[in-house]
Amino acid sequence: MQIERTGFWPWFLQRLTGLFLAVGMAVHMFILPLKGGAVNFYSVHGRLQHAGWLIFDVLLLITCLYHGFNGLWAIILDYNPRLLWRKVLGYLMFVLGLLFLVYGIAALIPLVGG
Amino acid sequence: MKITRDLYLSAGRNIVREHHGLWFFGLQRLTGFLLAVYLIPHILINSSALFGSAETYDWITSLVQGPGFQYIEILIVLGVFFHLFNGLRIILVDFFALTRRQGTLMVLVSVFTAVMFAYTIWVYLPKITGIH
Numbered sequence: 684m685q686i687e688r689t690g691f692w693p694w695f696l697q698r699l700t701g702l703f704l705a706v707g708m709a710v711h712m713f714i715l716p717l718k719g720g721a722v723n724f725y726s727v728h729g730r731l732q733h734a735g736w737l738i739f740d741v742l743l744l745i746t747c748l749y750h751g752f753n754g755l756w757a758i759i760l761d762y763n764p765r766l767l768w769r770k771v772l773g774y775l776m777f778v779l780g781l782l783f784l785v786y787g788i789a790a791l792i793p794l795v796g797g
Numbered sequence: 798m799k800i801t802r803d804l805y806l807s808a809g810r811n812i813v814r815e816h817h818g819l820w821f822f823g824l825q826r827l828t829g830f831l832l833a834v835y836l837i838p839h840i841l842i843n844s845s846a847l848f849g850s851a852e853t854y855d856w857i858t859s860l861v862q863g864p865g866f867q868y869i870e871i872l873i874v875l876g877v878f879f880h881l882f883n884g885l886r887i888i889l890v891d892f893f894a895l896t897r898r899q900g901t902l903m904v905l906v907s908v909f910t911a912v913m914f915a916y917t918i919w920v921y922l923p924k925i926t927g928i929h
Contacts, residue, residue: 702888705884716917717874717920721862751832751836754833755833758829783837790844793854
């Protein structure tokens, strides 16, 4: 990702979300795949009863989606698309990110409620 | 520990001299792309409780924790940790003007990633061998 291509804010926010994700993803790895156990409804439901873990999961979802789709957009820019494509694909990344954010939060509701 | 220090400093210089940084750029892009794409099925699978009950969630999640999937999981964890450590290197170089220390930082990224990969394999041994 180059600041000259993306402008200041997408470049800066990629680094800011990256710093949060460096901690957040390490935690996510250690409490899920690296714990060695199996993931099921009961285990996820139990963890999400703590407000802290719920907030953590929502923050991880927001930062992950931003970092991922902003990163994909930066890769697209590296291929020097025409201005029209740059705009269309940029908005597509934005809309997809928002859709997955709403959908991801909705997916948490039955996991919290049980 | 002068020998250890000299070893990784010379390895760092070698990385820069031989332009191995291109590999770090390529791998950061590859892991970034794959993880961004992986996020989509990851969210879809974890939303399965929306389309039924706890049993639906357990059925879908047990499918993707079945035989064979442990190797995909190990690769995802490996990708996460490489992208994480190399991303921290990029942030350090960007904000603290450490371009001249890049080689050393790349050695550290490789070492940390290798350690986490070894740890992941160790945790996954029961799922690989089937011996608990």
